[in-house]
Amino acid sequence: MRTRTLMSALWGSFSLAVALAAGPGCGAGDLGVLLSLSNVPSSGKTLQVAAKLDQQLLTSASDASLPLPLSDNRLGVTVPHAGRLTLDLRALDSDGCTLAAAQPELDVSSRRTDLAVALSNQMPRRCGELPTCTTVNTACAVTAAPSSQSIRSIWALSGSDIWAVGTNATVLHYDGKAWTATPTANLPVPSTTILKGVWGSGPSDVWAVGTAGKILHYDGTTWTASSSGASHDLEAISGISKDHVWTVGRAVSPTSQAEFWHWGGSQWSQINPPGQGDLYAVAAVDANFVIGGGGVGTSPILWVWNGVNMFQNYSSEVPLPVWGLWAASKTRVIAVGPAAQLVQFDGATWKLIDIGYTSYDLYSVGSDGTTTFMVGTNGLALRTTDPALKLVSRVTTGLSMGSTVFSAHMAANGLGWLGGDKGFLGYYDTRP
Numbered sequence: 001m002r003t004r005t006l007m008s009a010l011w012g013s014f015s016l017a018v019a020l021a022a023g024p025g026c027g028a029g030d031l032g033v034l035l036s037l038s039n040v041p042s043s044g045k046t047l048q049v050a051a052k053l054d055q056q057l058l059t060s061a062s063d064a065s066l067p068l069p070l071s072d073n074r075l076g077v078t079v080p081h082a083g084r085l086t087l088d089l090r091a092l093d094s095d096g097c098t099l100a101a102a103q104p105e106l107d108v109s110s111r112r113t114d115l116a117v118a119l120s121n122q123m124p125r126r127c128g129e130l131p132t133c134t135t136v137n138t139a140c141a142v143t144a145a146p147s148s149q150s151i152r153s154i155w156a157l158s159g160s161d162i163w164a165v166g167t168n169a170t171v172l173h174y175d176g177k178a179w180t181a182t183p184t185a186n187l188p189v190p191s192t193t194i195l196k197g198v199w200g201s202g203p204s205d206v207w208a209v210g211t212a213g214k215i216l217h218y219d220g221t222t223w224t225a226s227s228s229g230a231s232h233d234l235e236a237i238s239g240i241s242k243d244h245v246w247t248v249g250r251a252v253s254p255t256s257q258a259e260f261w262h263w264g265g266s267q268w269s270q271i272n273p274p275g276q277g278d279l280y281a282v283a284a285v286d287a288n289f290v291i292g293g294g295g296v297g298t299s300p301i302l303w304v305w306n307g308v309n310m311f312q313n314y315s316s317e318v319p320l321p322v323w324g325l326w327a328a329s330k331t332r333v334i335a336v337g338p339a340a341q342l343v344q345f346d347g348a349t350w351k352l353i354d355i356g357y358t359s360y361d362l363y364s365v366g367s368d369g370t371t372t373f374m375v376g377t378n379g380l381a382l383r384t385t386d387p388a389l390k391l392v393s394r395v396t397t398g399l400s401m402g403s404t405v406f407s408a409h410m411a412a413n414g415l416g417w418l419g420g421d422k423g424f425l426g427y428y429d430t431r432p
Helices: none
Strands: 002-004 017-019 031-038 046-053 064-067 074-079 083-092 098-102 105-108 112-118 120-126 151-158 161-166 170-174 179-181 195-202 205-210 215-218 223-225 234-241 244-251 258-263 268-270 278-286 289-296 299-305 311-313 324-329 332-337 341-345 350-352 362-367 372-376 381-384 405-410 415-420 425-429
Touching (some): 031 083, 031 105, 046 074, 074 083, 161 195, 332 362, 372 415
Parallel strands (some): 151 405, 195 234
Antiparallel strands (some): 002 017, 031 074, 098 120, 195 205, 234 244, 278 289, 289 299, 324 332, 332 341, 372 381
């Protein structure tokens, strides 16, 4: 397969074509179709073309992708011989999601065949193989989820590279088409391990942490154990690169310091954090701005580590423990906790925000800077696009009272992913 410009003397006034099989180009042996496209979305960025001739695939596995808009919305397609041509045309947005599509079929027997093709709108858009969600403020649950275990943490490297971890050494991966489970036998931890946090800098650098100080690393092929010296439960992990990763966890007692470790590229180093009690959340902005949160009972712990030798203690700025953190910058930080505690940091002060739902506890917060999700007990999921976080909408998850949504994470393609009890994996398209 190759993409090329065909000779305008042959095809007329257009400038873009895709050749679906290696051949003599516009020579005597080529047959072709000139497609005149209509209803191509103005927001489309790429036209994806897949083709079969007499049921034989002509395009490669990755198909042919052409930038939109096309000149005069015309597309020339050459084929090596006569036959029944089946095309799959998809207009994709900047997230790689389908906005409109068409599947024309025709018999190609002459040197040139003209065909008008109208693309049909895909509303809402479709991202990968996920079924579209059509109900407002409802998260669609993944059908045939690969695990019934509780999902404790989700991390999206991209819209088609997502990891989720949970109870009983559960490790799941989404490749844009389906979720699959890593066999427990392939993990160097006991099958009873609860994996509570996952983070990665890229496809060959993914970390997971859990009970009894367990740390796992994925190199793109294999999960291996990483020894740190941590012995108590690790609750969360965050980083900025493969050489700078931080994890936090429990304390041996309410009057002792919690686990706080830094990966420097070759080994883990322990850091002594301020305060006494457990740490549940960590968010790294850069090597000199790492936020940790936790607490014991009703006493909160909240600080910023400068990466060298100093902590800025903000524990007195919040009323209750911190259970979840998200940070976009040093001036945009969100913390959540029990009794629907929601606090936002602007670089100078922490502001408590009343959103109601005080009978619920919030475990996690995830955002892409525009849409923010907050999730917690009794199936609670809240969504907001309000920069002040005051106006929130409840998102139906289908989880019953007594079940918890533990994790919320935004993928780059605008899908918000939620994970919780009973193997719940849900998604919500924020840019339908």
